[in-house]
Amino acid sequence: MTTILVTGGAGFIGSNFIHLLVKDRPDARIVNLDALTYAGNLENLKEVEGQANYTFVQGDVASPEDVARAFDAAGESGVNHVVHFAAESHVDRSIQGGLPFVTANVLGTQVVLDEARKRGVERFLHVSTDEVYGSLGPTGFFTEETPLDPSSPYSASKAGSDMLVQAAFKTHGFPTLITRCSNNYGPYQFPEKLIPLMIANAREDKPLPVYGDGMQIRDWLYVQDHCEAILTVLEKGAPGEVYNIGGHNEYPNIEIVKGILGHLEKSEDLIEYVTDRPGHDRRYAIDASKIERELGWKPRYTFEQALPRTLEWYLSQDEWLQRVRSGAYRDYYQLQYGT
Numbered sequence: 302m303t304t305i306l307v308t309g310g311a312g313f314i315g316s317n318f319i320h321l322l323v324k325d326r327p328d329a330r331i332v333n334l335d336a337l338t339y340a341g342n343l344e345n346l347k348e349v350e351g352q353a354n355y356t357f358v359q360g361d362v363a364s365p366e367d368v369a370r371a372f373d374a375a376g377e378s379g380v381n382h383v384v385h386f387a388a389e390s391h392v393d394r395s396i397q398g399g400l401p402f403v404t405a406n407v408l409g410t411q412v413v414l415d416e417a418r419k420r421g422v423e424r425f426l427h428v429s430t431d432e433v434y435g436s437l438g439p440t441g442f443f444t445e446e447t448p449l450d451p452s453s454p455y456s457a458s459k460a461g462s463d464m465l466v467q468a469a470f471k472t473h474g475f476p477t478l479i480t481r482c483s484n485n486y487g488p489y490q491f492p493e494k495l496i497p498l499m500i501a502n503a504r505e506d507k508p509l510p511v512y513g514d515g516m517q518i519r520d521w522l523y524v525q526d527h528c529e530a531i532l533t534v535l536e537k538g539a540p541g542e543v544y545n546i547g548g549h550n551e552y553p554n555i556e557i558v559k560g561i562l563g564h565l566e567k568s569e570d571l572i573e574y575v576t577d578r579p580g581h582d583r584r585y586a587i588d589a590s591k592i593e594r595e596l597g598w599k600p601r602y603t604f605e606q607a608l609p610r611t612l613e614w615y616l617s618q619d620e621w622l623q624r625v626r627s628g629a630y631r632d633y634y635q636l637q638y639g640t
């Protein structure tokens with residue numbers, strides 16, 4: 302039986318990944334280590350809670366004691382694989398203050414790496430981002446060979462963590478894998494990020510803040526496709542390698558915002574152009590041919606298919622959204638675990 306330690310499993314992508322494991326790898330045992338920062342929401346995992354093969358450990362990846370406790374929770378047979386999602390993830394928050402990003406993303410990654418190596422983990426997958434490559438002009442794509450050139454404290458901290466992971470491979474021969482994915486969207490995304498924020502504001506007839514001219518381009522991937530790619534790399538990737546993940550779905554922000562308003566039958570008068578994000582990357586676009594060619598992964602969904610699904614999910618999950626927006630979701634851990 303394989304035991305997988307997932308860090309950051311109460312967040313957006315981590316919780317989607319745990320749902321995927323439960324469905325597609327029912328024999329795996331899962332330990333979820335999450336600090337439950339503002340971005341961690343155990344309500345994302347309600348259906349998984351109580352299952353015999355799932356254990357939740359509240360703890361900080363930057364604390365060696367907490368990380369050791371999570372490994373101990375796996376019991377005597379230990380942890381086979383680590384999938385490391387835990388991170389501070391929002392660019393705007395990193396502009397307000399970079400320190401929590403360095404602590405969680407840089408220090409936290411080293412702590413998890415050290416403990417994983419000590420415990421003889423067989424495969425360590427570090428979930429990184431295309432933002433480490435910086436910004437593109439109107440043409441071209443990021444490949445795995447594109448030099449790292451981060452723009453924000455967030456992406457700089459992720460680039461730092463990537464280098465520590467690569468150092469563990471080069472120095473210690475520790476079997477690491479790195480994935481770098483483009484912008485995700487789908488269920489359980491915290492409504493500070495573009496798509497869920499715009500859906501939530503539009504529903505309440507609140508202004509939709511578009512940074513600068515709204516012509517920045519992101520390359521969107523449905524979260525389920527990202528999670529399937531991560532599982533593919535975890536099981537089939539070559540140690541020491543980096544794999545880009547993306548689906549060729551480039552759209553300017555303003556088009557997405559207008560699309561959401563159209564779907565919800567709301568007026569474009571809700572759009573409010575606001576001061577641009579400092580250091581705002583203009584364009585991201587991923588060349589994912591390596592993972593397609595070498596590991597046989599391909600995205601299942603186009604943006605045209607999965608954006609409506611995503612909108613429908615948020616519309617059908619009004620309670621989830623309201624509890625996140627009001628902060629009520631933060632009481633759930635205490636009610637559930639009684640601490």
Ligand code: NAD
Nearest residue numbers: 309311312313314336337338340341361362387388390485
């Ligand atoms: P998120 O902010 O929704 O979730 C992060 C999770 O990590 C939360 O549950 C939070 O409680 C936890 N966490 C934060 N600091 C922690 C700490 N010190 N110790 C333990 N847990 C901690 O983020 P997300 O969007 O799900 O992103 C997950 C990972 O994927 C991140 O590493 C991010 O860089 C990467 N990524 C995200 C995207 C995207 O579009 N969202 C794209 C590519 C890569």
Ligand code: DAU
Nearest residue numbers: 390391392430431432483484493494495510511512517554
């Ligand atoms: O590319 C992968 C990255 O995608 C991940 O590494 C990050 O964790 C994730 O947060 C995301 O980063 P972005 O900065 O691209 O995502 P965000 O949703 O914050 O913004 C998307 C675009 O929309 C960006 O160009 C900024 C713009 N934007 C965002 C918000 C929140 C607005 O115009 N208005 C807004 O209110």
